[in-house]
Amino acid sequence: MTAHTLRYYERVGLIQPVGRARNGHRRYSEADEAWLNFLHCMRATNMPIREMQRYAQLRELGDATSLERRKILEDHQSAIAAQIAELQKAHALLTHKIANYKKIEQKIRIQNPVLTEPEIDCTLAPAS
Amino acid sequence: MTAHTLRYYERVGLIQPVGRARNGHRRYSEADEAWLNFLHCMRATNMPIREMQRYAQLRELGDATSLERRKILEDHQSAIAAQIAELQKAHALLTHKIANYKKIEQKIRIQNPVLTEPEIDCTLAPAS
DNA sequence: CTACAACTTTGAGTATGCTCTAAGTCAAGC
């Protein structure tokens, strides 16, 4: 996560205005870091910023929003499962296609055998 | 895939100009469809359009580009594996967090027991 | 004292991948 991104996240309300050093520089607490890690994990799995904002807002309202937040996480977990399924399908497809390319390359090697045998280096290397 | 997307793919060279009916409408052959399916599968797993263009170009050059194309697919397969790993990590994290929310909700239910017992409907429904 | 690096701000700019608009053509049904 770049500094740019951190500021952006603060701007759009994903993180509360964070503590500052005396010179005005941001200081992230361990709690901030944990929250940022969570955000990063959600973004990395394609949760839209909008959804993350919604979650962040509920979080600020405290325990009363537990059910709603849990729903968001459950929905996202389903989305993740769907993504995994899609990726696995593609992974399998690629395994097939790659195998096929290897076959094609084999055929090409047979049609175009090496015409000029590589020179064998017959110089005697001096024993070191 | 929408008609818009199909035209967009044709425009950016992902598919060769496709056959037309007499009225000028596009007619997709089975080969076209298979290729489009493949494209869709790659996009759905986050291959950038750029990479797909590169692959499509090589494909038009024929078997001589087999090695290069295979490399693209192998790289993408690695990318997919990485994505799966990331998603699985997030999935596990969410399982934990969701379990935690359930605990929190349990506590809230204990702190705020149902004060007004729900009315029990004592009317005798007429037997149908 | 000065230079430099590293942060600060607001607001604009960019990359990606569609997605839509406007104006036009065509074939079928009434």
Next chain:
DNA sequence: GCTTGACTTAGAGCATACTCAAAGTTGTAG
């Protein structure tokens, strides 16, 4: 003949998520 609907085109517009620019402040090192 006229309407309707589905397509056609070129080009503009948009959503998302950053990413950067410009101008300014601050603390440290030489």
